[in-house]
Amino acid sequence: MSDGSGGGRPEEIELRIGAELTNLPIIRSLAASIAMRADYDLDSIADLKLAVDEACSTLITRASDGANLVCTFTVAKDEIRFQVSIKSASDTAPSSDSFGWRVLTTLTDSADSWVERNGQDGSRQEHLVHISLAKRRAEGPA
Amino acid sequence: MTNTQSSQTGNRSDTGYEHLTPLFAEMANLAEDDPRRGRLRNDLVTGHLPLAEHIAARFSNRGVPREDLVQVATLGLINAVDRFQPDRGTDFLSFAVPTVMGEVRRHFRDASWSMHVPRRLKELNLAINAASAELSQRLGRAPTPSELARHLDLSPEQVFEGLEAGNAYHSMSLDEALSPNADSDSLGETLGEPDSALAGVEDYESLRPLIERLPDRERQILTLRFFRHMTQTQIAERIGISQMHVSRLLARTLETLRQGMLADDPD
Secondary structure (H helix, E strand, O other): OOOOOOOOOOEEEEEEEEOOHHHHHHHHHHHHHHHHHOOOOHHHHHHHHHHHHHHHHHHHOOOOOOOEEEEEEEEOOOEEEEEEEEEEOOOOOOOOOOHHHHHHHHHOOEEEEEEEEOOOEOOEOOEEEEEEEEEEOOOOOO | OOOHHHHOOOOHHHOOOHHHHHHHHHHHOOOOOOOHHHHHHHHHHHHHHHHHHHHHHHOOOOOOOHHHHHHHHHHHHHHHHHHOOHHHOOOHHHHHHHHHHHHHHHHHHHHOEOOOOOHHHHHHHHHHHHHHHHHHHHHOOOOOHHHHHHHHOOOHHHHHHHHHHHHHEOOOOHHHHHOOOOOOOOHHHHOOHHHHHHOOOOOHHHHHHHHHHOOHHHHHHHHHHHOOOOOHHHHHHHHOOOHHHHHHHHHHHHHHHHHHHHHHOOO
């Protein structure tokens, strides 16, 4: 197994892609590929895929026109962290009482969401909405 | 499905189909254009239907709807009736069983893949699926790609390839997607559950009708994963399909719910 990060230094993989639902399969397969190559078990791979799907769909619905999703995977020894952000006209973070949030928290070990209220560029208000989640490697082989 | 013992092809004296045997000879003796051939052929196919149903049942719970399998097996049976030559000295069942099984296997290999995937990858994916079920049993959790590679004596790269090929697998026919019923025994007990568990969720009102509209099996999988916190592997075992199939069904269900919520949203 090459885990790509010699001395346990976390590896970062970044993807910038149009905030369109049709782009979800690309992000999803990148997530699966990363978890697979980190030798996560099949359940964890599937969970991470679904969680990434959910997080990105949530942000796509609040994207400003033409905005890009900026996705970062940080692969540490026993944890994959996924952070995604979008430019949005809305300055409210996804609600942690929603069903979608329950999906995210069930599928991951931690999930968080916040808004960076950006300065106004011209008359237009643009904010950055972030979601961050982490999936830890399941308890090692018995 | 009147007589399940009828598949005991080894025991030729008691197959439940003996009364049909003379019809083959009778049909073979008729001229090609004799109108009685059609009736005999019909009787032979109908008479052997339990055989097709039995073979279909042996392949059920593998992600292809039972009705599709019965249909495919019946087609195989019709082929077998048409091609069987009673003067060759073998009995019909030893000819028909492999023919029908072959038809069903081919269906798994070909019809269930939504895009063209080389046969090598399909077989690799099936092998990984089987190994994953076996290892899950042994380990009490889902295996990792490296464990699969070791078990199958493959390189990790080959396992990655096989797992990725699974993404092209289209295990749901349109029929299944539209049909509200699934044939799981344990279904009843979980059906009412999302209601109470969901009450705390703020979008409960718009979500509830969407969940109610889900096919039973999808609703069950959703409940087990998000309200009972079972893993996909545990769910797979519980309802008798593969983990990869659970994964696909869950992905599809969540997408359906998201789209439904969006459509519901006034802004």
